[in-house]
Amino acid sequence: MIYMTQCRTTCTTDTTLIDDIPYPQYAHILPDTFRRAKSGLKYPPHVLIESLIDDELRSYVADNPVKGKTGFIFAAGNQGWMSNNGRYDKNPDAQLHYKVKVPFIILTNIYAGRIASMFGVHDHISTDASACASSLHVLMNMQTLIDNYGFDRVIVFSGEDSVNNLVLEFFGEAGASLQYKDGEERQPSAFDDKNQGFYIGQGAVVAIFEKEHAGMADPLAKFVGAYSSAEDNTNPLGQRQDGSGFSKAIEGALFVAKAHHDDVRLVKTHGTGTPVNNAAEKSALLRSLNEFVATSYKPRIGHTMGASGLLETGLLLRDLKSGFVPKILNRTQDDSVFLSSDAPVPEGLMLSLAAGMGNIYSAALFSRGV
Amino acid sequence: MTFDFLEVFNAIGAAQKVVTNDFIPAESLETPITKDATNLDSLDVTLTLFVLGEAYGIPEDEELNNSWPYESVELLRNFIFEHKTKDPEDEFDSIKALVKELS
Numbered sequence: 001m002i003y004m005t006q007c008r009t010t011c012t013t014d015t016t017l018i019d020d021i022p023y024p025q026y027a028h029i030l031p032d033t034f035r036r037a038k039s040g041l042k043y044p045p046h047v048l049i050e051s052l053i054d055d056e057l058r059s060y061v062a063d064n065p066v067k068g069k070t071g072f073i074f075a076a077g078n079q080g081w082m083s084n085n086g087r088y089d090k091n092p093d094a095q096l097h098y099k100v101k102v103p104f105i106i107l108t109n110i111y112a113g114r115i116a117s118m119f120g121v122h123d124h125i126s127t128d129a130s131a132c133a134s135s136l137h138v139l140m141n142m143q144t145l146i147d148n149y150g151f152d153r154v155i156v157f158s159g160e161d162s163v164n165n166l167v168l169e170f171f172g173e174a175g176a177s178l179q180y181k182d183g184e185e186r187q188p189s190a191f192d193d194k195n196q197g198f199y200i201g202q203g204a205v206v207a208i209f210e211k212e213h214a215g216m217a218d219p220l221a222k223f224v225g226a227y228s229s230a231e232d233n234t235n236p237l238g239q240r241q242d243g244s245g246f247s248k249a250i251e252g253a254l255f256v257a258k259a260h261h262d263d264v265r266l267v268k269t270h271g272t273g274t275p276v277n278n279a280a281e282k283s284a285l286l287r288s289l290n291e292f293v294a295t296s297y298k299p300r301i302g303h304t305m306g307a308s309g310l311l312e313t314g315l316l317l318r319d320l321k322s323g324f325v326p327k328i329l330n331r332t333q334d335d336s337v338f339l340s341s342d343a344p345v346p347e348g349l350m351l352s353l354a355a356g357m358g359n360i361y362s363a364a365l366f367s368r369g370v
Numbered sequence: 371m372t373f374d375f376l377e378v379f380n381a382i383g384a385a386q387k388v389v390t391n392d393f394i395p396a397e398s399l400e401t402p403i404t405k406d407a408t409n410l411d412s413l414d415v416t417l418t419l420f421v422l423g424e425a426y427g428i429p430e431d432e433e434l435n436n437s438w439p440y441e442s443v444e445l446l447r448n449f450i451f452e453h454k455t456k457d458p459e460d461e462f463d464s465i466k467a468l469v470k471e472l473s
Contacts, residue, residue, distance in 0.1 A: 036471075036472070043419070100422060102420060105413070110413075
């Protein structure tokens, strides 16, 4: 048995208008993470991630040693952050401009090694660059380490340099993130006919997965299986309308969990709200599952990129304790499946989905009944 | 009040270690800035110099960037005092406040 025993998240529902860029748009940012960024003294994603680390978390790891090995996985979304590109240098006064003074520390593997040492991890350290699927994608690796390689604990960190000028321009140009001019006509939502698209957001998560042991904390959930797939698609930026990638990921997770489609009653969707994702994910879910309710957190906190899958899973596990599944914000149609209203928590397994550019689809299954 | 450079160095050095207690404080200005003497590794030393440069306003200049000494705390202090453009005590009430803001 593998349990999620710790999960800490950081993100915000607040939005800030970033208007000095080619595609002005709102973003969910934590302004304090950008302090001293222009001088290159602090790097926003580092500040964000390190805000999750406190003495209590470190003490939990240090004071509850496990017999087997401990691993550290950093789901970074990309291999390098904060690349120096012309878009920054053209306008150093830009709101989100920042400098990179110590180039090697923006390499995610080096940063991972530094954070892992904070927890005294020396059995396994790895990073993952599966874009927006990253934090769910690594759960397959986490399960492999625990099931096959003598690991009793795996610490998973995820966070990304998600709000910078390059990302805002890339998604703005593609029309995936909502433009400022859209503000009055469209709001972020998911699986909706009118409100389509998302804001970009900062967010990070740390979760500890453990094989059952005596000193283990009360689990937040039981992890029952994960799988990542690809689909037959020549466009690595797109998703097939039939949701083939999502379906294959779901099938794989069910297989490894030895579970049945009917067991899954609750879904945390990838839920970006873009027309492409709406069609693909909805199609896959309606084909793969029977009776379920689905929600999305991106309309609330924005798209936190690599961290989103596990971060949103942590948020949902927290919200379920209140006895309800939160609705998808800004739905304009009544919908009892892709929820337009809060719903009671159903019995059964919880499925988390994520998709990443590069033809990557990840699914993870959890049970709250531990 | 003028900040004592040795105290500034030790406070910033400790803040660079992911586990603060792993840092070995420099006992005097003669202490070499080595792994054996301070337990600062190459990344920690880079970050320490980086923060000191910010605290004392050392100008960004390629030639200057390549000439930071780290044979001892004293040589480092002499280099910084020669090239500084400001004093940290003008900006911060205490060394603790400096570390909190910059490290």
